[in-house]
Amino acid sequence: MLEDVPRDPFADDPNDPAAELGAPDDVEPLTLAERDEALTDLADVEVFRSLLEPQGVLGLVLDCPECGEQHYFDWDLLRGNLRQMIDNGRPQVHEPAYQPDPADYVSWEYARGYVDGVIDTEESR
Template sequence: MPHDALPPDPFAGDPDDPARAILDADDEVDRPMAEDERAELVSDLADLAVYQALLEHRGVKGVVVDCGECEEPHYHDWALLRASLEQLLSDGRMRPHEPAFDPDPGSYVSWEYCRGFADGVTASESAR
C-alpha cells in the first residue's frame, strides 16, 4: 500500500507524541555497539562459562537478576543467558524470551555470587 494512501498521522510533528519513546528506543538500539561494550560482553560470556563450570554440577541452574523495570527477579538458565548475551553481541539487542516456569529460587544465584565463588576457588587453588 502506498504511504500516501494511509490516513495522516494524528501526532505528526507533536513533541508529546506517545510513540516517541518507542521510536527513540529504536534509535538507541540501532546505534553501533562501542568497542568497550563489545569487550565487556565478550568478558561476560567468558565469565559465564567459568561460573557454569563451577556451579552447575553443584545444582545451580543459572543466574537471577533483579529487574529494575518490574521490580521482580528474573531467572535465567545458563543456556538462556548465554544465548541472550550472544544475541546482544551479534545483533545489538536481546530478543524477548519467556520467563522460567515456576523456578526454584534456591537453584539460582546472582552474578555477584558467581563472581565471589569463582574468586574464592581461584584464591584457594593459588594457595595450594
C-alpha cells in the same frame, strides 16, 4: 551454534506477531565498550557454569533493567542472550525461566565470589 535455540514458529510467517514488537532492524547496536562488556560477561558465565553447575546451580538471578523485577535465567538462556547481544545488538525480549525454584539460582555477585574463592584456593595449594 544456534541448534539449542528454539526455532521461531513464525520465522517464515509474514504476519509474525512479534514483528510489531521490534524487527531486527530496530535493535540498537552495541557500542564497542558494551560489546567488550558482553564478551567479558559471556566468559564469566562460562566460568560460573563450569564451577556452579556441578553444585546443582541451574543459573543466575538478575535484576531486569526493563521491569525492575528479578528474573531467573538458566545457563543456556544467559549464554544465548549474551551471544545474541554480541551478534545482533541489544535484545528486545527477556525470557526468564518458567516457574523457577529460587533455591536453584544464585546472584551474579555470589557466582563471582564463589569463582574467586575457588581460584584463591587453587592458587594457594
